[in-house]
Amino acid sequence: MASADLKVRPVSGKADTKAFIELAYRLNGDDPNWVAPLREEVAxxxxxxxxGWFSHAEGQLFLAERGGKVVGRISAHIDTLALQMPPEQGFGPGTGFWGLFEAEDAEVAAAVIAQAEDWLRGKGMTRTLGPVSLSIWEEPGLLVKGHDHPPTVLMGHHPARYQGWIEAQGYGPAKKLVTYELDISKEFPPIVQRIVAAGEKNTRIRIREVNKAKFAEEAAIILAILNDAWGDNWGFVPLTQPEVDDVGKKLKPLVFNDLIRIAEYDGEPVAFMVTLPDLNEPLQPLKGSLLPFGWAKLLLWLRRPKARTMRVPLMGVVKRLQSSRMASQLAFMMIEYIRRASVTHYGASRGEIGWILDDNQGMIAIADAIESKINREYLIYQKAL
Incomplete structure (x- = not known):
């Protein structure tokens, strides 16, 4: 039973929106491994x-207050494309979501989760998954392993205490997502090198850099491969053009030709690999603000980034080639070419791959072959409403 002075209410207006954003900075600011996002990006x-995700989704933000002080927040949201997906792929009819979860204590956690559930029930949902903030393509899952180091760009970081608070509300795991880390300063094992060398002798294979000057065209090629390659995966929701447009604006400063590769077979694009220098490294000291001089430091870094870590958030091979030797060969070739560029041009020594579904055998086999190890685990929880 929530205390009488604890109230949860919908966010309404600019002041509430600001309070919703600021809470995360107050609750997580003392965690040395939390990287404060830029407030403009959260907004x-x-x-x-x-x-662009809202072009096929709706949601409501909620604030929890105790004695007039903001102590919790949550979003409740419904993705119409997720409702259309086959239930065996994780979502489907009746599935709603909550995310952007922050709470000062267990009582607040219970209250905001209950409010999100009530909103979803009112919209006819019969099951909820969380945390998913906001899209499955953004920051899905709760960090349950890997609290001892900062996340890489576009990955979430949450207090360890949240796990018990969520599970206390009757939630059980729906899916585990993992990331892998590896030392990219050294060459890959001999077997991987031989596979790459064999691919280089195959005149039907071309691994090319993207051309940032043709950003829209290259993004369209990657989107087409992605939606085909990931179409049968758990939790898949097709990326739409409005989302791609908005993500493109956000990520374009992090796009470097030699870090994103497209593999062509007989002249047809059949695979891609996106790698981003870890923007969280220059962001961490800024504490979420570009003022007074943060913007200048960030612009300088973006002009010629030096990053210890490179993250591979997305990789895909067209469905018809999956489970073939060709698929793994193309993957190893792209990984090796980007590894070389990362070390030589950006001073990187560490790579992070993911997130990856913990039952994605193809990607796990590739991660094992290049001697990477799981460094972070995230859980997406579920509950019947």
């Missing part, structure tokens, strides 16, 4: 005008 994520 854009929750704005229907600036996040």
């Amino acid at each position: 854009a994520t929750i704005s229907p005008k600036k996040n």
